[in-house]
Each structure stands twice: as structure tokens, then as C-alpha cells.
Amino acid sequence: MHTKTLTELKAGLANGDFSSRELTEHFLARIKQFDGELNSFVTVTEQQALAQADAADQAIAAGQTGLLTGLPIAHKDIFCTEGVRTSCGSKMLDSFIAPYTATVVNKMASEGAVMLGKTNMDEFAMGSSNETSYYGPVKNPWDLERVPGGSSGGAAACLGARLAPAATGTDTGGSIRQPAALNNITGLKPTYGRVSRWGMIAFASSLDQAGPMGQSAEDCALMLQAMAGHDHRDSTSLNQKVDDYLGALKEDISGLTIGIPEEFFPDTLDGAIADNSRAAIRELEKLGAKVVSVSLPSIKLSVPAYYVIAPAEASSNLSRFDGVRFGHRCDDPKDLEDLYKRSRSEGFGDEVKRRILVGTYALSAGYYDAYYRRAQQVRRLIRDDFARAFEKVDVLMGPTAPETAFKLGAKKDDPVSMYMADVFTIGVNLAGLPALSMPTGFINGLPTGTQVIGNYFREGQILNVAHKYQQVTDWHRQLPTFGGEQ
Amino acid sequence: MSWEVVIGLEIHVQLNTTSKLFSGSKLSTGAEPNTQASLVDLGMPGTLPVVNKEAVRKAALFGLAINADICRHSVFERKNYFYPDLPKGYQTTQLDKPIVGAGVVEVQLESGEKKVVRIHHAHLEEDAGKSLHEDFHGMTGIDLNRAGTPLIEVVTEPDMSNAEEAVAFAKKLHAIVTSIGICDGDMSQGNMRFDVNVSIRKPGEPLGTRTETKNLNSFRFMERAIKLEVERQIDVLEDGGEIVQETRLYNGDTHTARSMRSKEDANDYRYFPCPDLLPVEITDADLDALKAAMPELPDARKARFIADYQLSEYDADLLSGDLATAAFFEGATKAGGDAKLAANWVMGELAAKLNAEEKAIGESPVSAEQLGQLIARLKDGTISSKIAKQVFEACWAGEGDPDVVIEAKGLKQMSDSGELEKIVDDIIANNAPQVEDYRNSDDDKRKKKIGFFVGQAMKATQGKANPQQLNQLLKQKLDQ
Structure with missing residues (x-):
């Protein structure tokens, strides 16, 4: 069952080939068998999953099904889930049982999804290797000595190893797309504001966006259909009609114009990475797409701008973790200052502290104009670059990540080299655009991904481009040897 | 400097x-x-x-x-x-x-x-x-x-x-x-x-x-x-x-x-x-939409109080500033039919009482309508201003509307002149030395000395005598 896509499993449930309980038990068993090594889950909610599966089977029997009825899904541990620990990969929230449920989780549950558990992640989503998690690093199922990428590393790894048929992720600077590329899965970051942020623990509020991670573009379309929509509790969620994403997969792509930003193929880029993405683009050309070269001159500033804006927002967003109301609280505080200092020093890991410090500095009196304001100006330039490009093209394509999965620990002491892992993905977050990563081949047995970036609210279109590609290729069907008999 | x-x-x-x-x-x-x-x-x-x-x-x-x-x-x-x-x-x-x-x-x-x-x-x-x-x-x-x-x-x-x-x-x-x-x-x-x-x-x-x-x-x-x-x-x-x-x-x-x-x-x-x-x-x-819904502002209200109620600038200022006070004043005026009296009562007795008990006007035990009724009774001569204070106190203490208090306590001003005349006659008859003294005094002294007889009459009537009527009657009888 685990080699089937979510879409195929949905059909299997509808056909009565298996029950949701059987399906759920199958994945729970795989988690039990393999996750000791992979470490992709922080919490497995077995009892709840089985109860939801039974309820789903009843709903199927009664003919009352939603989009995701009976389908097991793993949620990133950044989404609040009532009554279930929501750790955000941090010691700070190790004991935090969320008192409410995130909109994304609620919406998927109301469409009948079964929650398998909560997946591991970089602490507070800060990282590109899943090594900053309080719960230890997640391994890459394609090579257990390598990282799965981050921050949605647990989601991507469990999906890559088929310990779950689908997962949710969040993407602030590439946290869905980069791990998707490194684990040979498909992941979509929707337009900023398309999916509600209510109940999703904030890292950088103006960049954070939840999205689907699946085995195929079709799976992502199915999940996004359930996730997307306006939420009155999130002022930045957009009150715009949700498109028919599955319907969009039926559109013809001949005549589609693909823009290739020259900045996504710099001279310094690993030739094999570039070749895989170019090959993917050629497949689409064969399907009738036109290819033109474009330029995004300001995109080279995206990493520095991002590493001002994201830490600045994070430094403020993470102030609420002060040991007063929830989360880690130090033992026997002497006074208020001691309570703050020790609770935060003990509760946060190094990368989180680094970003709080950077962000605090960037917002400080006397530095605000030089850093934060400047970064916002750069952000506008980047957005304008994309807008100009989209006057000429329908989608933009290039490699998702500049390299394949690197060895655990390889970049631990070199944060800047780690930050460069997101060099191709960050610009999209700064502009608020939708983008997905799809599997487009291997280098030395390690997966590579290619990014498809669309204009605002054109999720249907980029999903369709990936879907068309996946109908004529089978990279997305390749499985790692880890995970047993495939 | x-x-x-x-x-x-x-x-x-x-x-x-x-x-x-x-x-x-x-x-x-x-x-x-x-x-x-x-x-x-x-x-x-x-x-x-x-x-x-x-x-x-x-x-x-x-x-x-x-x-x-x-x-x-x-x-x-x-x-x-x-x-x-x-x-x-x-x-x-x-x-x-x-x-x-x-x-x-x-x-x-x-x-x-x-x-x-x-x-x-x-x-x-x-x-x-x-x-x-x-x-x-x-x-x-x-x-x-x-x-x-x-x-x-x-x-x-x-x-x-x-x-x-x-x-x-x-x-x-x-x-x-x-x-x-x-x-x-x-x-x-x-x-x-x-x-x-x-x-x-x-x-x-x-x-x-x-x-x-x-x-x-x-x-x-x-x-x-x-x-x-x-x-x-x-x-x-x-x-x-x-x-x-x-x-x-x-x-x-x-x-x-x-x-x-x-x-x-x-x-x-x-x-x-x-x-x-x-x-x-x-x-x-x-x-x-906001402009259309703008309530009356204090300056406009003050101008209106001066124009509509002939209040002095000073009184209008005091009464128009606070919305609750302004509303109380207008309520009492409407019920009592006398803006000047309402202004005096709101700024005088009521303000003093609220102050003493540290109450906001919204918490006043006496409502604007009750104060209005009190003013109406003052105006129509049912009670004297002295009695009015007594009625106000009773209303404040929660004893009911002014009309109820006046009725229950029998505080109606004595308007039957025959009854009052009899009381005055008794007082003159029973206080011969004072009458003698009064009559021997000049006009200036008489003005002071009449106070004794007023006091006696008020005592006898429990304050219900109409002061003007009483004064007139006493003068008439003593000066003859």
C-alpha cells in the first residue's frame, strides 16, 4: 500500500480495496519498524489515528466522504494540535500540549484526513538540514549518513521512505521545497496568504506559509484543495476564491512559456545539478512549452535580505517564550530577570539563539535603517524583478537546491554555507509567490529537484506543469532502498 | 526673573x-x-x-x-x-x-x-x-x-x-x-x-x-x-x-x-x-459615515445650552462638558420644566451629594426624572425649597419618587390660608412680649425680629407653611 500515491490510495479506499484502518495500521507499522532509524516523527498519535480511521471507514460506508477521508497524513510539529504535544522541534515546547488546533489541521481533518503524528523539524523551523531539532537530526532515507534538508525534514524523510503517504510542511525560505528535492518528493509552497497561518507557530510571519508535501503533483493538488482558503482569524490570509486544483491538472500546457532565470544557473553551480534541471525543462519543451531566458538581477540579494527580515521577525515572535505562561521554565528562578534569562537560555538551541541575536541587532536603534529598512527595500526590488519576469512568462524554472543532500554535521559550524542551501528558494518567499519542487533525477544515487515558480495564485498552473512532467517521467516514483521491500 | x-x-x-x-x-x-x-x-x-x-x-x-x-x-x-x-x-x-x-x-x-x-x-x-x-x-x-x-x-x-x-x-x-x-x-x-x-x-x-x-x-x-x-x-x-x-x-x-x-x-x-x-x-x-453619525460635541452643546436654556456661560460650561451630566441636566429640565432650577440643583445639591459619596452622576440614586418631578413641585408651590431639600434626601435614601415622599410624609405646603391664619393668630396671642417688642421696633429691626414668628410658625406647621404666604400674613397681623 505504501508504494501507492495519495491519489491512488483515495481510489483504493473508494473501491473498497482496503479500509482506512488497514491503511493506517500499515503506515503505523512502518513507522514503528523504520522510524527508530529515520527519526522523522516527534510524536506518533496511534490511538487517535486509529479512532479517526474507524470513523473514516464508517463515513465511507455511509457514503459521506470528504476530499481526504481515511487518508493518513503526517503533520509537521509546527502546527498546534489540541491535546497533543506541539514541540516545534524545541526543548522550549517539549512539554507544550496545544490547547487548540491549527486551521490547516482542522481543515484537513474536516475533509476526513487521519493524523498519523507530528513530524520532526528544525527548531522553530530555523535550519536547512533538520539538525537543529531538540529531538535529534532526521536521516535522509536515500543515505542515512546524510541530512534530509530542512526545516520540514521530518515530513520529507517520512514521505521519502513512505512511512506516510503525504505530509504537511511549512516554508519560510525553502523549508518545503529544499527537503522535497533532497528526498525525491513533490512539495508546494503556496502564495503567501493562500493557506491560513492560524495555529502554525510563527517563525517569520511575513514569509511563513504552509503547504502540501506529496508523492506527486496530483497528491499536492488534492491536499492543497483541502488546506487553502480564507481564514477570518488570519488577517494576512487572502479572501479569494480557492481554485479547482485537480481540475487545473487537465489543462493543456502547449504554448506555456517557461522562463529560465540566468541567476538560477550561475557558473559556480554544480554541473550535474544544472543538467538535471535543464533536462526536466527539455521534457516540458517536448510537451509544447516554450523556453525563454529571463533575468532576476536583484535575486542575488535575497539571502542577505532574508537573513535580516526573517531573524528580525523571529526575534519578536519568539519573545513570548519567556517561561511565564507556557513552555520551558527554569528551576527556582531568583528573580524575574533570572527567570527570563535561564528559561530562554535553556529552552532555545544555538541556531535559534543566533537568529534572535541577529534579529534583535537588525531592529536596534541606530541599525534599523541600515538593516531592516534596507532589507525591506531589497525585498521590493526582488518582488519587482519577479513581476517583470511574469509579464513575459507563465512560470519560472531552475534547480531547487544548489546541491544534493550533504553529510550530517558537514555544515554545522558554518551557518553561512548552510544558509546558501536556500539560495534558489528564498527569493520566492520574499516575493510571496507560489513555487513547487519536483523530483528530476539523481546524482550518485541522491535525488535532485527542480523548482517551478508561478505568478500569484497560480498554484493550479505550476501543479499542472509538474503533473504533466510526472506523467512522462518516473523520477517521482523512485524509492530509496531504506524502508524495506519496495 | x-x-x-x-x-x-x-x-x-x-x-x-x-x-x-x-x-x-x-x-x-x-x-x-x-x-x-x-x-x-x-x-x-x-x-x-x-x-x-x-x-x-x-x-x-x-x-x-x-x-x-x-x-x-x-x-x-x-x-x-x-x-x-x-x-x-x-x-x-x-x-x-x-x-x-x-x-x-x-x-x-x-x-x-x-x-x-x-x-x-x-x-x-x-x-x-x-x-x-x-x-x-x-x-x-x-x-x-x-x-x-x-x-x-x-x-x-x-x-x-x-x-x-x-x-x-x-x-x-x-x-x-x-x-x-x-x-x-x-x-x-x-x-x-x-x-x-x-x-x-x-x-x-x-x-x-x-x-x-x-x-x-x-x-x-x-x-x-x-x-x-x-x-x-x-x-x-x-x-x-x-x-x-x-x-x-x-x-x-x-x-x-x-x-x-x-x-x-x-x-x-x-x-x-x-x-x-x-x-x-x-x-x-x-x-x-462617521461624520454623519458624529454625536453632539461639547462646544456645540454648550452653545445650545446658552441659546435654548438661557444658561450663563459658566453654568453652560459646567453642565455641557460631561455627557452624563449634560444628559442628567436635560432630563431634569424636561421633567421639571425649569432649566435654571435644574441647573442649580444639578450643580448644587446633587453635585455636593455625589462628591460627598464619591459617586459618578451615572450612579446617582436620584434619577433625572425624579429631580425633574421635585423641581415641578417646587415650581407649582406644592413644596418650599427648604422642604425640597428634605424630599431630595428622602429620594436619595431610596424612599421613592418625590410625589410619593411628599404624600407619605405629608410635606405638602399649607396652602389653605384660613388654617395658616389660625396658627398665626395663636402665635401672636401666645407670645405677647415678643409682639410688644416687635411693634416697638423700627422697620429695620422688625425685619430681623419677624424671624422669630416665622420660626414658630414653621415649627407649628412642620415646615409646610408657604414662606411667602406666611411672611405676608405675619406682617399684616403684626404691623396692624
Whole structure:
């Protein structure tokens, strides 16, 4: 069952080939068998999953099904889930049982999804290797000595190893797309504001966006259909009609114009990475797409701008973790200052502290104009670059990540080299655009991904481009040897 | 050469919206701690603010009331600092683009002079919770019921030059916000809180270093705190010292103030636009709707009181300022049919009684309608003004409407002249020496001496004699 896509499993449930309980038990068993090594889950909610599966089977029997009825899904541990620990990969929230449920989780549950558990992640989503998690690093199922990428590393790894048929992720600077590329899965970051942020623990509020991670573009379309929509509790969620994403997969792509930003193929880029993405683009050309070269001159500033804006927002967003109301609280505080200092020093890991410090500095009196304001100006330039490009093209394509999965620990002491892992993905977050990563081949047995970036609210279109590609290729069907008999 | 005082105010005005600024929690006074605090108010991870449109509307209405520019795209920012009763670690407020821009408030001083105080701006922000230091055995309790309560902070230019002007301005601001219905105006509940910036200088010199005295919650405390601070600054400078820029706390009970923190200890608040909120859009149509719905402002009401009720400027000023007082006066006038009497009673007996019992006019046990009825009985001669006070006391004590009290206690003025004449005759017959004495006196002395007979008659009638009728009768009988 685990080699089937979510879409195929949905059909299997509808056909009565298996029950949701059987399906759920199958994945729970795989988690039990393999996750000791992979470490992709922080919490497995077995009892709840089985109860939801039974309820789903009843709903199927009664003919009352939603989009995701009976389908097991793993949620990133950044989404609040009532009554279930929501750790955000941090010691700070190790004991935090969320008192409410995130909109994304609620919406998927109301469409009948079964929650398998909560997946591991970089602490507070800060990282590109899943090594900053309080719960230890997640391994890459394609090579257990390598990282799965981050921050949605647990989601991507469990999906890559088929310990779950689908997962949710969040993407602030590439946290869905980069791990998707490194684990040979498909992941979509929707337009900023398309999916509600209510109940999703904030890292950088103006960049954070939840999205689907699946085995195929079709799976992502199915999940996004359930996730997307306006939420009155999130002022930045957009009150715009949700498109028919599955319907969009039926559109013809001949005549589609693909823009290739020259900045996504710099001279310094690993030739094999570039070749895989170019090959993917050629497949689409064969399907009738036109290819033109474009330029995004300001995109080279995206990493520095991002590493001002994201830490600045994070430094403020993470102030609420002060040991007063929830989360880690130090033992026997002497006074208020001691309570703050020790609770935060003990509760946060190094990368989180680094970003709080950077962000605090960037917002400080006397530095605000030089850093934060400047970064916002750069952000506008980047957005304008994309807008100009989209006057000429329908989608933009290039490699998702500049390299394949690197060895655990390889970049631990070199944060800047780690930050460069997101060099191709960050610009999209700064502009608020939708983008997905799809599997487009291997280098030395390690997966590579290619990014498809669309204009605002054109999720249907980029999903369709990936879907068309996946109908004529089978990279997305390749499985790692880890995970047993495939 | 004397010192010139420069005063600017920052006033926190609590908006009387149904719910909080960024959450659906009800505004609460007196609820059990933390029972009016939602996930958003608690700053739970993953929660997000949604701006309360009613608060925006009320802030904009205030802007229109002071002829200010309304910012069409005002922006919420985060003011970052750690404090246990600040759940998110930042206060959501406004800085660069406040909803209300520069405006003016005209103030009538006691001297009759008019003073214009310029408003620099007013911005929307959320209140913090409360730290409770008692009953926690060396720990601090946190009550987040107040966290997220909508405030507008009104910031004036340093246009006031003494405590009286500052108080007159503060009262006028109170009159405006209560008149337009955006604030309940209950000072004892902290509905309005004043921060006072004071500096002194010699005339013609640049502005001196200022201090800020925070969180004054009554006009009286504000006046006293300003005077105290001005005296302190004069003492310091005249002793050759320097004023340190600092934040001070005034204790109204002991009439002392102390330094809370100096400029060096000031936080770097690291303001930046709140990424969870979009700019607050206000359209022409919104402004037109607000203008159309603008309640009567204190100045207009004062003019109307002078024109419609022939009140003096002074009386009109006192009665028109506070909306509740104005409404009480108009209610009593309508029911009693006499504006002058209503004005006298509201400013006299009623005000004294409220003051003595520290009650707001809204809490008066005597309603405007009851006072009106009392006035009507005065006017139609049913009771004398002396009896009226007795009736008022009884109404205050909850003994019922004036008519009920008058009936129950038999306080109707004796209007039967035959009955009164008989009493007067008895008094004259029974007090021969006094009558003799009176008759031997000249006109001037008689005026005093008649008081004895009035007193006797009042005693005999238990005060129910119509004073005019009695006087007339006594004179007639004694002078013959």
C-alpha cells in the first residue's frame, strides 16, 4: 500500500480495496519498524489515528466522504494540535500540549484526513538540514549518513521512505521545497496568504506559509484543495476564491512559456545539478512549452535580505517564550530577570539563539535603517524583478537546491554555507509567490529537484506543469532502498 | 526673573468597545482573573491578531472630533520589551503612521480666556495585563483580563504652561471622548490615564530637560503632581543642579513622587511594522459615515445650552462638558420644566451629594426624572425649597419618587390660608412680649425680629407653611 500515491490510495479506499484502518495500521507499522532509524516523527498519535480511521471507514460506508477521508497524513510539529504535544522541534515546547488546533489541521481533518503524528523539524523551523531539532537530526532515507534538508525534514524523510503517504510542511525560505528535492518528493509552497497561518507557530510571519508535501503533483493538488482558503482569524490570509486544483491538472500546457532565470544557473553551480534541471525543462519543451531566458538581477540579494527580515521577525515572535505562561521554565528562578534569562537560555538551541541575536541587532536603534529598512527595500526590488519576469512568462524554472543532500554535521559550524542551501528558494518567499519542487533525477544515487515558480495564485498552473512532467517521467516514483521491500 | 513652565500630556483613553483590540474577548471589569483572556490574549504560540473594526471606527471618530487628519493607511507596529503582564513580549501599537494625525482642542480657562492645545497625534494600541503583587507569597500573579483592551494614546504638543491649563485640557478631552461615546470616562476604573511631561525654562530660552510623570488617574492628582514637579525642578535649578531626563511616579496618597527610571535605563523597543496585520484602510465613505453619525460635541452643546436654556456661560460650561451630566441636566429640565432650577440643583445639591459619596452622576440614586418631578413641585408651590431639600434626601435614601415622599410624609405646603391664619393668630396671642417688642421696633429691626414668628410658625406647621404666604400674613397681623 505504501508504494501507492495519495491519489491512488483515495481510489483504493473508494473501491473498497482496503479500509482506512488497514491503511493506517500499515503506515503505523512502518513507522514503528523504520522510524527508530529515520527519526522523522516527534510524536506518533496511534490511538487517535486509529479512532479517526474507524470513523473514516464508517463515513465511507455511509457514503459521506470528504476530499481526504481515511487518508493518513503526517503533520509537521509546527502546527498546534489540541491535546497533543506541539514541540516545534524545541526543548522550549517539549512539554507544550496545544490547547487548540491549527486551521490547516482542522481543515484537513474536516475533509476526513487521519493524523498519523507530528513530524520532526528544525527548531522553530530555523535550519536547512533538520539538525537543529531538540529531538535529534532526521536521516535522509536515500543515505542515512546524510541530512534530509530542512526545516520540514521530518515530513520529507517520512514521505521519502513512505512511512506516510503525504505530509504537511511549512516554508519560510525553502523549508518545503529544499527537503522535497533532497528526498525525491513533490512539495508546494503556496502564495503567501493562500493557506491560513492560524495555529502554525510563527517563525517569520511575513514569509511563513504552509503547504502540501506529496508523492506527486496530483497528491499536492488534492491536499492543497483541502488546506487553502480564507481564514477570518488570519488577517494576512487572502479572501479569494480557492481554485479547482485537480481540475487545473487537465489543462493543456502547449504554448506555456517557461522562463529560465540566468541567476538560477550561475557558473559556480554544480554541473550535474544544472543538467538535471535543464533536462526536466527539455521534457516540458517536448510537451509544447516554450523556453525563454529571463533575468532576476536583484535575486542575488535575497539571502542577505532574508537573513535580516526573517531573524528580525523571529526575534519578536519568539519573545513570548519567556517561561511565564507556557513552555520551558527554569528551576527556582531568583528573580524575574533570572527567570527570563535561564528559561530562554535553556529552552532555545544555538541556531535559534543566533537568529534572535541577529534579529534583535537588525531592529536596534541606530541599525534599523541600515538593516531592516534596507532589507525591506531589497525585498521590493526582488518582488519587482519577479513581476517583470511574469509579464513575459507563465512560470519560472531552475534547480531547487544548489546541491544534493550533504553529510550530517558537514555544515554545522558554518551557518553561512548552510544558509546558501536556500539560495534558489528564498527569493520566492520574499516575493510571496507560489513555487513547487519536483523530483528530476539523481546524482550518485541522491535525488535532485527542480523548482517551478508561478505568478500569484497560480498554484493550479505550476501543479499542472509538474503533473504533466510526472506523467512522462518516473523520477517521482523512485524509492530509496531504506524502508524495506519496495 | 520667573520660570516658565512647559507641559505636554500623553493620555491613554480606554475605548468602550464590546471586545478587545485584537481578539474576541469581552472587555472586563471585575471579572475573575484570566477569565476574559483568550488564546490570543495569552499570546499562545500560533495565534494571530485580527483588528477590531469598532475600535478603528471609534479612534477615527475621535480624530474627526478634534479636526485631525485621519490616516488612510495607518500601520500597527510592535513595541518589543519583556514584562510578565505583556504576554507576547511586545505591545502592538502605532508609531510612524498613527490613525489620527495633528488636531486641535480648544479649552475654556476659568479666567474666561480661551486656549488652543495642539494634538500631535493619537494612535491605537493594546493595553497590557496586570501584575498582582499581593497574596502570592514572594511571587507575582498575572491577570491578563485587561491585556488587549483597546486604547487610544493622545499626545499633545507642549502647549500648556501651568497645572490649571493642563487640567482644563484634560477635562475637555474627557468631555469630548465621553460625548462622542468612545470612552466611558470612569477615571476610577482607569478609563483615562495621564502621563505628564514637565520642563521649566527662563522666558526666551530653549526648552529645558523634561521629566515624565506616569499613570495619573484623576484630575486632582494630575494637578497636584504637576505642581509638585514644577516646584521640584525650580528647587533643583535654583540650587545649581541639573534636571535629569527620567520617568517619575507620583503617589497621590502621600503627595510625593519618586524617580522610576532614567533615560539611560530606557528600553530599545525595536519597533517594526507588525507582519501579522495589514495596514488599516479608511475610505472616504467610512469618513462620510462617521461624520454623519458624529454625536453632539461639547462646544456645540454648550452653545445650545446658552441659546435654548438661557444658561450663563459658566453654568453652560459646567453642565455641557460631561455627557452624563449634560444628559442628567436635560432630563431634569424636561421633567421639571425649569432649566435654571435644574441647573442649580444639578450643580448644587446633587453635585455636593455625589462628591460627598464619591459617586459618578451615572450612579446617582436620584434619577433625572425624579429631580425633574421635585423641581415641578417646587415650581407649582406644592413644596418650599427648604422642604425640597428634605424630599431630595428622602429620594436619595431610596424612599421613592418625590410625589410619593411628599404624600407619605405629608410635606405638602399649607396652602389653605384660613388654617395658616389660625396658627398665626395663636402665635401672636401666645407670645405677647415678643409682639410688644416687635411693634416697638423700627422697620429695620422688625425685619430681623419677624424671624422669630416665622420660626414658630414653621415649627407649628412642620415646615409646610408657604414662606411667602406666611411672611405676608405675619406682617399684616403684626404691623396692624
